[in-house]
Amino acid sequence: RHKFWETQPVGQFKDIGDSSLPEGPIELPIPLSEVKQEPYNLPDHYEWVTCDINSEETCDEVYNLLAHNYVEDDENMFRFNYSKEFLRWALQPPGYFKSWHIGVRVKSSKKMVAFITGVPARIRVHDEVVHMAEINFLCVHKKLRTKRLAPVMIKEVTRRVHLENMWQAAYTAGVVLPTPIATCQYWHRSLNPKKLIDVGFSRLGARMTMSRTIKLYKLPESTITPGFRKMEIHDVPAVTRLIRNYLSHFVVAPDFDENDVEHWLLPRDGVIDSYLVASPETHEVTDFCSFYTLPSSILGHQNYKILKAAYSFYNVSTVTPLLQLMNDALIVAKHKDYDVFNALDVMQNETFLRELKFGPGDGKLHYYLYNYRIRHALKPSELGLVLL
Ligand code: MYA
Ligand code: JJ1
Missing domain, CATH: 3.40.630.170 (Aminopeptidase)
Structure with missing residues (x-):
């Protein structure tokens, strides 16, 4: 059912209600030297870019990608239109990492066609404060949908979060994935x-x-x-x-x-x-x-x-x-x-x-x-x- 999410350290549907499973990290951290040092492979003709959201030109490109391709309601009547000032605020909290603002471009034209971001946050779960990434703005251009680009984007942001010695993340979505905490x-x-x-x-x-x-x-x-x-x-x-x-x-x-x-x-x-x-x-x-x-x-x-x-x-x-x-x-x-x-x-x-x-x-x-x-x-x- 979820070919990608079944491979990831997240609560799985089959484990719901299994009270033998401990609360807390599912996988333990590995030495940073053992984290993959090169980016994941993209399909031919595409390349990774680290986005400088302070650059007027880059911010414009991100804004336009999202304004035309980001989240819509179920009847496609409305689409989120985050402003550039909002994006700069959302992506640059204290201690942010530029390397977590990830774009994908077409090599030849340099057109931006996909995006995903993380920002650092300390999130308390019960009485444990965990250093996490908040993942947001995952977006694949409408013309590149259902080609399994999203799992590559998610693995790449995960790799870059790991390189900063963080091992947990929080995110929200309008779709049901394995498995909601709320x-x-x-x-x-x-x-x-x-x-x-x-x-x-x-x-x-x-x-x-x-x-x-x-x-x-x-x-x-x-x-x-x-x-x-x-x-x-x-x-x-x-x-x-x-x-x-x-x-x-x-x-x-x-x-x-x-x-x-x-x-x-x-x-x-x-x-x-x-x-x-x-x-x-x-x-x-x-x-x-x-x-x-x-x-x-x-x-x-x-x-x-x-x-x-x-x-x-x-x-x-x-x-x-x-x-x-x-x-x-x-x-x-x-x-x-x-x-x-x-x-x-x-x-x-x-x-x-x-x-x-x-x-x-x-x-x-x-x-x-x-x-x-x-x-x-x-x-x-x-x-x-x-x-x-
Ligand atoms: S939520 C907002 C998401 N964006 C949109 O809804 C904008 C409009 N839609 C799109 O741009 C595309 O449809 C997206 C999927 C990019 C969403 N979260 O490439 P595919 C799984 C996670 O063929 P596409 C936000 O930004 C799907 O179940 N996974 O599909 C938070 C399937 O996997 P599986 C999602 O439609 C993002 C696979 O992707 C989502 O072309 C948090 C299909 O890939 C979704 N919203 O592209 C990301 N939608 O086969 C996770 C679909 O297993 C972060 N999928 O079912 C995880 C933590 C990472 C950091 C960890 C650090 C330690
Ligand atoms: O905005 C939303 N729904 C609206 C519009 C519905 C249009 C037809 N589909 C709605 N309106 C009713 C309002 C009414 C006012 C008077 C009182 C009764 C109610 O319901 C919905 C939320 O309800 N928004 C979306 O569907 C947008 C996507 C939500 C998922 C977001 C995922 C974000 C991921 C971030 O990481």
């Missing part, structure tokens, strides 16, 4: 219902008119929580304490330090938005919410080309109820002209989704670990990890 549901909160209905992202509910629908999703003009403001650089230590403590409650979660928080959570225009609640008296940071910007191309529509979507990232509430905090996040996103606010049912998100008028989408997201076995699949609420 399966999460996408939820969507309409901010601009008229456009969403026009472009086929959502439908008019039964016994609903357009004007009733617009009224249903109306939000206040301004945020409600006193002390709600944008995160700033001087907030990094306080936000780090808040988020570390919060993430300690989940079975799988990133182990963020101050450098990670500065990179992943400090606001960047059009990429990542972060807000917090500071007590007017003590200036103590008690609550936090964040979302990233990931537009989708609308495929073959007359009037609209782009759907502007916000994706819930990390949120922490200790004083402000999570429901109120996320309602303020919706108000901010509406103000910034997003069409829809998306969230997964991870962490404590279930406590606000229905009440804030999110509806379940038709997409699921499966989470995976490479070379790390987990005895039981997690509930989404046990997962403290959001990948981009």
Whole structure:
């Protein structure tokens, strides 16, 4: 069934429920001198390239490959359209390796036709912090599909991760592979219902008119929580304490330090938005919410080309109820002209989704670990990890 994945150190379907198998690494590290020193072979006419995402030209090529060939919904109506600024942010966290930003070109024309990336992350699983690669942006040009290029891309990124003495990875996919550590549901909160209905992202509910629908999703003009403001650089230590403590409650979660928080959570225009609640008296940071910007191309529509979507990232509430905090996040996103606010049912998100008028989408997201076995699949609420 899975000719490639059956050969890999991942939880296999046949092993589900086998409680004799130990939790933790499936294979042990080997000496770096024994890691294959040359790249895997590509089919004739193709070559590996290490991408310099800071180069305007390379970033353009990656952007264009993804904009035309990356993830679509099941009816091919929308395709993720990650911005160049987003790609630079996603690919250059503290301690990143340029060698993990891997392209494939046609030798003769130099056209980029495939891509895969890794970035380093410390991920805690139960009480073990594991140095992992987060693998993302696996993409093969539409004209080169089903030729078994993806397994070569995956083996090559694995080799380059091993060369940095890392032996585990985390990744998400919309498809079922051996074997998910968790399966999460996408939820969507309409901010601009008229456009969403026009472009086929959502439908008019039964016994609903357009004007009733617009009224249903109306939000206040301004945020409600006193002390709600944008995160700033001087907030990094306080936000780090808040988020570390919060993430300690989940079975799988990133182990963020101050450098990670500065990179992943400090606001960047059009990429990542972060807000917090500071007590007017003590200036103590008690609550936090964040979302990233990931537009989708609308495929073959007359009037609209782009759907502007916000994706819930990390949120922490200790004083402000999570429901109120996320309602303020919706108000901010509406103000910034997003069409829809998306969230997964991870962490404590279930406590606000229905009440804030999110509806379940038709997409699921499966989470995976490479070379790390987990005895039981997690509930989404046990997962403290959001990948981009
Ligand atoms: S998820 C986003 C993936 N990208 C897209 O969906 C974009 C649109 N699609 C494409 O570009 C292609 O369809 C892709 C497959 C490239 C996905 N993850 O070359 P093939 C297996 C893992 O003939 P193609 C993301 O970026 C498939 O089951 N494996 O197929 C995270 C089959 O294997 P098997 C996948 O359609 C990526 C084989 O590939 C995926 O031309 C994490 C077929 O290859 C998928 N999303 O190309 C990667 N889709 O026969 C793993 C298909 O066994 C990282 N396949 O069933 C693992 C950790 C590595 C680092 C380890 C360090 C220690
Ligand atoms: O966005 C998604 N679905 C939308 C659009 C569906 C269009 C037809 N297929 C959706 N809309 C309904 C919204 C509605 C609003 C009012 C309340 C009720 C709901 O369901 C889906 C997620 O649901 N997205 C995708 O399918 C994109 C791919 C998801 C897998 C991503 C894999 C990423 C890998 C990263 O490493």
